[in-house]
Amino acid sequence: MLARPERAWFLRDAVELAPLLLGAVLAYDSDDGRVAVRLSEVEAYRGVGVDPGSHAFRGRTPRNAVMFGEGGHLYAYFTYGMHTCLNIVADRPGTSGGVLLRGGTVVEGLALARTRRPRSSERDLARGPARLAQALGVPLARNGSDLLASPFELAVPVEPLPHLTGPRTGISGAGGAVAYPWRFWLPGDPGVSAYRRHPKSH
Template sequence: MTELLRPDRAWFARDAVELARLLLGAVFSCTTAEGTVAVRLVEVEAYRGDGEDPGSHAFRGPTPRTRVMFGEPGRLYAYFSYGMHVCLNFVCSPDGTASAVLLRGGTVVEGIELARARRGRSSDRDLARGPGRLAQALGVPLAETGADLLAPPFDLRIPAVPLAFEATPRTGVSGVGGGAAFPWRFVLPGEPGVSPAKRHPRAVD
């Protein structure tokens, strides 16, 4: 089994595309009053900063919602998708450079009974398969945006040796940022926690 290490703040101060690849196989956990759930990350997407990546929330500069993306690396950026699902991102790159990695899919490796209770009728394969399901299984609310990933209630352990991965265009991103020019979705091949790749109908290469 791959050795896992706890990163420091400086580890997050790197480009989002590089960080995304290094996060594959990492174990991310959240502890609440209900207990701890940990997820092994098998699918992530990279988003770079303002003016550079049209698929990024930070493309047009800081807003009250995205300000955390421009700040200290190693913070959590959470947002609502379609007004229903919380999505979780790891802020990276040096302070002042907006970029983040979206956690798209994983496999629950601790606290599976609690994850099942949170996810209702979901199969074990689908407990954290997709960004909304992953956040729900972990029990991370929108209010945690800006929280420190290096402090409770979170814990992150990263592989000591990077794992083999596959790269594809990002999923469900419209416009130029969703095209083949941005192959910034990274997955561990063959893992059941990887969500289906869906090209947005308005994606542009």
């Protein structure tokens, strides 16, 4: 059972918010149509000084400014010279936190998602943060958008779903892995990405 959340629903710590988003459905309307994804994997990132893996760890910069705003907005960033990743901003203004959308399954607009990722199997359409962003068709220019307003539509589970917890993926050094088990996923869901340790960590 899903419902449209109120703004206040997002005004909590990222680690608390992240698991509540599992099973949520995020839709995005673009000129060529609508794609919706059901979230099966997320990661929490916390704020200044407390989370070495977070973009906000060293304080506010032009890129991460949105994370310091109000919960329920979109933090989109560009990485590896080619990929976009999407986060849902957590908590109230002044604090910084976000939930990275790591994977999901396409539940609406399957044909359109396929044209955006023509070489992908159906399972891989939104399995992985950059794949998910590409399948939804959300451009970097939407950074800072309110996810509670058009062209977005977000519905979240009324009751939290059973989930598993583990180390975050792709983070190097002290910010990664075991010290911060802030990755959450729906067990057995096909939209859960393969775990990959960071290339730098042997």
